[in-house]
Amino acid sequence: MFQSFDAKTDPAQGRERLPRLRQWLAEHRLDGFLVPRADEHQGEYVPPCSERLRWLTGFTGSAGAAVILADKALLFVDGRYTLQAREQADPSLFTIESLVDLPPDKWMRLHLTRGTRIGFDPWLHTIGEAERLADSAKEKGAELVALDRNPIDLLWKDRPELPLEPAEIHPAEYAGELAADKLRRLADAVREAGATFTVLTDPSSLAWAFNIRGHDVPHTPLALGFAVIAADGAHRLFMDERKLSIEVKAYLTQLADLFQPDRLEPELVALAKSGAAIGLDPVLAADRLRQLVEENGGKYIALSDPARLPRATKNEAEIAGTRTAHRRDGAAMTKFLAWLDRQQPGSLDEIGAATAL
CATH class of the missing domain: 3.40.350.10 (Creatinase/prolidase N-terminal domain)
Structure with a gap:
């Protein structure tokens, strides 16, 4: 099936992993670390080996970030994931913040203190994003430190291999x-x-x-x-x-x-x-x-x-392909809606409907 509904995460995992990350940061004279949802390509969907935010926090949404400090940890999500983040991440470990209203660069501008050294993986942040983060740190007398290795990759002992699906x-x-x-x-x-x-x-x-x-x-x-x-x-x-x-x-x-x-x-x-x-x-x-x-x-x-x-900018062949796909998908949706109309009210949940579709 195209879609999976398995959670594959546990809020308790942060209780063991967060201290290990903080220990690594302390050993490398860092006061904090940024953990984005992104991979090296900045895509919305990432392979399992790039699910660093999930590994640390338990959160499985497609957009988010974390700021880890010695005395606090923050998980930033947008409005789609507010409830999900509170269920998947341990609320005693991670404070949920808005990725839209108060993203990490704005949070840093408000809360960092002079002399704070925040590490980041420059492979996981765009040029523009890194500039904003560096400006926020500089404004507070703090420092954004580019790391040669991502500490989560070092701590993640059973990290999946890079995908090798055929092109x-x-x-x-x-x-x-x-x-x-x-x-x-x-x-x-x-x-x-x-x-x-x-x-x-x-x-x-x-x-x-x-x-x-x-x-x-x-x-x-x-x-x-x-x-x-x-x-x-x-x-x-x-x-x-x-x-x-x-x-x-x-x-x-x-x-x-x-x-x-x-x-x-x-x-x-x-x-x-x-x-x-x-x-x-x-x-x-x-x-x-x-x-x-x-x-x-x-x-x-x-x-x-x-x-x-x-x-x-689509050419004629691509437009023709889009029309063919719409006709095929439209027929499938029509069949699904006809099937749905025959079901007993209250007998179906969202996952059951998605599975049938």
Whole structure:
């Protein structure tokens, strides 16, 4: 079934894990740590190995964050999850705050004290978000400290492996445009922005640009990875080759040089040292990428993901596919509503209805 209703969490887990995190922070001269729901790609849905907020707090919602200090721990959620957060996270350990009205950067501006050192994983915060957090800390005389390793990853002994679901080629008849032509458009956009490269960090942009699909995260057909788009057409794709069949690998090697994901940092460092101007989307790209560029002599250019607008502009083949999907889904919904109308009032709950659908 597409949807699962298993909770797979326990409010009691924070009672053992929170002290271990605080001990690690104390040993590394840190007063606090930020735990976002995000992964390295800033997607709404993340693979099990990136469920750090769930591991620490028990909260399973798709949006949230935590601020952990020596004497308090706060869990920030939006209005969808207020009741759920109080059920899944131990209220004696975590104070629930509003992610909308008082997000972590605003909370820090109000409550941090001078000299406080707050650690964060720069892979899990966008450039823009890290700037806001740093500004809030600076305003209070505190310091935002970028960490080389995420302490939760070190403490999470049974952390799942990275997903290795097979990537697939999205047929041109459904895409409506060859990947080679899309990549030429992206290269032109990079050149026109005054950059030599840009990094695509959003797997949706990779899916569109390379005409590929995958199964690495729930609910969306994405293959996780990164791409460096070059103004001169010498593109690089960073994706675990264990996901690639012989056919898919042969297809992708016609479009870009293939690298394992752990080669992204050294490749970006090499480009920066060569003096490259590298575009990064401050809303999407991890702050770690900006650090690598600026610390190694490269020029960081704030550049919106050049694939976002093109992939939102549907061609005739994509529009036809959308119409086909709507007809198919509409027929299924009509059958479901007819079935629902035949059920005895009070005999069905929400999960039962969703299961039938």
